[in-house]
Each structure stands twice: as C-alpha cells, then as structure tokens.
Amino acid sequence: MSGNKTIKRSQAGRKRPRLTSPVRRKKPSVIIRLLRHVPGWAWWMGGFSIAGIYIWFFYYFFVSSSALRWQALYGEINYPEGFDIHGIDISHYQGEIDWELLRNQGSIDDCPICFVMIKATEGCTKIDKNFHDNFYQAREYGFTRGAYHYFSTQSSAKAQASHFINTVKLEPGDLPPVLDVEQRPRRQSLDDFQNSVLEWLQVVESHYGVKPILYTYYKFKLDYLNDSVFNQYPYWIAHYYVDSLKYEGDWKFWQHTDAGSLPGIKGPVDFNIYNGSFYDLRQMTIGSQETIGVDAYRTPIESY
Template identity: 65%
Template sequence: MPKRRVVRRKGVGTTRTYHGPRGHRKPGFFVRILQHMPGWAYWVGGGAVVAVYVYFFYYFFVGPFGFRWRALYGDVSYPEGYEIHGIDISHHQGRINWDELKDNGTINHCPIRFVMIKATEGATRTDENFRDNFYQARENGFTRGAYHFYSVHTPAEQQAYHFISTVKLENGDLPPVLDVEHKPKNQTDEQFKNSVLQWLDIVEKHYQVKPIIYTYFKFKTRYLNDPVFDEYPYWIAHYYVDSLEYQGPWKFWQHTDVGRLPGIKGTVDFNIYNGSYYDLRQMTLGSQETIGEKAYRE
C-alpha cells in the first residue's frame, strides 16, 4: 500500500491527503467486446465493410455510366422498342466517308434514317463542315436536319437571323433545331425564356414550321418547363439510361455520345425517333404532297 503524505496548499488552512497514483480507467463496453472477439470475426467484419463500400461505389459511380463504359469497350446497349435511329454530327466528326456510312452504317441492326447537322453557333459562327455535311446527307438518302447552338453571349434575334441566312431548308428536311444548353448569368429565368421564345418565333415565321428544341432533361425541367414550350417538338438528351425519366411528350432522344459507325472516325451521338418512319417523314417540310407517297411507306 503506498505511503500517504499530507499536502498543505500555500495560503489555505486546509489539508488534502494524497493516496498515491490512481488506477487505470475501466475499458468501455464495445472495447471489451473487441478485445474478446476471435480472429475470424475481424475478417468477417472487414469483408462486410469492403462489400458495402463496393456496393455504394458501383451504385453512385459505375452504374450511372455503365452504358457509356460498355459502349467505349464495344459492348453497346440500346434502348429497347425503337426502330428509327439517327445521328447528329458537326466538325468534331471530321471528314465523313458517306459511301461507307450509307452502305454499312447500322444502329442496333437498323438502318440510319436521319442525320442532324450542326449549322451555326451564336451570331457569327458557322460550322466548318456544315455545307458539305448538309449536301452529302441528302445526296446519300438520309433525312436531314440542321441545328443552331444557342450562345449566351449574343442576342437571340441576331442568332436567329444568322441561322436563317446560313440554312436553306428544302422540302423533305426536318424542321430547324435550337440546341440550348446554357442560361446567361446576367438574365433572370423569365428573361431567358423570352429570349429563347424570340429565337423560336423568328425562325418559325421564316420557315413556316415550329422548330425543334434540343436540350437535356434537367435543363428543360429547370428553365424550359413553361407550358408554352410544350408546343414545340422536343429532342431530349439523356445519356446512359435504358428508359427516360421525362414524362412529357418527346420526338427524339439522344441516348449516347460514344457511338461508333463505319465511315466516321471517333465517336458520334446516337439518337432514336419516337415513332415510325412514316411519322418521321410526316415531320418534314413539304409533307406528303411534295415528297411522295412512296417515301413514307419505305
């Protein structure tokens, strides 16, 4: 037993007895359990932690991009139940071998029916390959369309007239397309909607047909969810899923950006049309009277 000693605090008339060093604190309940666990239990617990980590890693990082990864490595998956397939192209695809694309290009064992082609961007820029792509698409028997990439840096009116002066649509072509993916930071939501509507109104009056709106799912629900935009055909961009979350009406679905086809170097966007080939041709300028009954029945 340790020897006791008396400690007197300076200036204070009381004393305190010191009993020597204190004993160690008793370990907690969970610590005692861990101390008595057998060795195999550590392996089981560690394996469970790893399994949970792998599950959440796959759920949040691998699963949502599975379609893209499989496509990159040649194991492509396509949305089921659609037969009318097409692509959209720009200068990013470089020089296209149109003969090879026409003769051997198929998507999910179906022929390519339509080609959307980038024409303009902003108020001054024209895609460097637009004129050749636009001409070759029609010459090789594809239903063609032209789209404008909306810029946040120039007024909508100037952009609309730039598109009109560049793109000469003919009977058999799809309606003009507005590709809108960004909102100007210096505009309110209402101002932005009015700017988009201004572009659509100017272009519609010129071509006498309602333009198609292209944007991705979340952007439409955030900025273009006003009922007035439901009057325009919708081309939705929603990648790496086998079904759409969007519940409204739509005409086109861009479902991947890593498609590969003969005649095109690198990757290309794949799209499907929500309907039959007859329905697709009914969308085109001039309609049945000028294109001919046979073209609709192919």
C-alpha cells in the same frame, strides 16, 4: 611534479559546456487543441459523412435519371428497346465523313440510319466548317437531314435567328430547324432567358413556316425550360445511358449516347432514336401534309 602536470592536462582537455537558452516550443493552435479532444467515434462519423456526400454527388450528376451523361467506360452501348428509327447528329468534330461507306455499311442496332442532324451555326457569326459539305452529302446519299443552331449566351436571340436563316436553306423533305440550348447566362433572370429562347423559336418558325425542334438535356429542360409554352415544340432530349426516359411529357427524338461508332466516321458520334415510325418521321418534314403543305412552303430568303 609529474602528478600535477597530468592533472592540468586532463583539465585542459575537457570541453566547457555551452550556455544555451531553453528551447521554447510553440503552443498548438486553438483548432489543433480542440481536434485533440474530438472522440474517435466523431472522426468515424465525419469520414462516413464526407464519403456519403461524395457518393451522392457522383450519383446525382453522373448516374441518376437526372444526370446529363454517364460515360460508358466498359462494355457495349445499351440501345433503347422498342425503337426502329435511328439517326445520328454530326459536326466538324466528326471530321471528313465517308458518306458512301456510311450509307452502305452504317447501321445502329442492326437498323439502317434514317436521319442525320447537322450542326449549322452558333451564336450570330459562327458557321460549322463542315456544315455545307455535310448538309449537301446527307441529302445526296439519301438520308433525311436536319440542321441545328447552338444557342449562345453572348448575343441576342434575334441576331442568332437571322444568322441561322441566312445560312441554312431548308428544302421540302428536310426536318424542321433545331435549336440546341444547353447554357443559361448566370446574370440573366429565368424569365428573360426563357423569353430569349422563345424569341429565336418564333422568328425561325415565322420564316420557315414550321415549328422548330427544341434540343436540350433532361435536367436542363426540367430546371429552365419547363414552362408549358415550350411544350408546343417537338422535343429532342439528350439523356445518356439510361434504360428508359423518366421525362413525362411528349418527345420526338432521344439522344441516348455520345459514344457511338460507325463505319465512315472517325471517332465517337451521337446516336439518336425517333419516337415513331418512319412514316411519322417523313410526315414531320418540311412540305408534308402535317406541317405546312407544299403549296404553303416559303423558300428561304437571302437576308432576314
């Protein structure tokens, strides 16, 4: 009796196994199955190819001679050799400028600042909030001054030219007006874009009686403004952190860095050089004998 009870208790204490269905594993996708058969050397070749493309992309857009810019993260700015006439270009991004400090202590590569380019307008309605003060102060403190317009893709060239003319009252001794072109509308043909830029230049030239200066960066000039019709305008080229320009045409100004530092200006400022002597720079100004002559100068009108 005791033995049978023991057997029944031991059987009762056992757990019955659960009846479960077999686990079905998902089959790997076709892509994964194919990748499993790729040999190791192919993985290495693919990795090197991707790295090579990345290096080329980085070099082309940031380091090469056709790059727009290369931001100097370490060390000091390299100044172009063989140029003595230096200048800056400014806008509201430089804030309120201490012009007396800039005139008395400001220098670039141990050379005085000879000219100041000042942003005036953008599109057909915008006026740089510091333009009028900067434009007045630059002349009061003895700098050769100029004014530039930032070309917009959102309004017509004629409306933008009219806006610049109504805003900027250039005087004898000022540099010619400047057109800053850095963008092209995606849906506009190259011919239409070039005609639009040319229209602004021609309208402004007709008003002030002097050929405007054309500003753009190196690669943009080669890609979109490389027509001979634009070579008649003084060229101001933006090309950063290169020892020498690769551009083969004529140019007057070179914006060689956007990370300059000067007393009287908070934050970075663009540095430029003029391709010539100070006499050449002054001969380029409105009212000089090599532009239109004092007697032929037409005073800007209030409306266009």
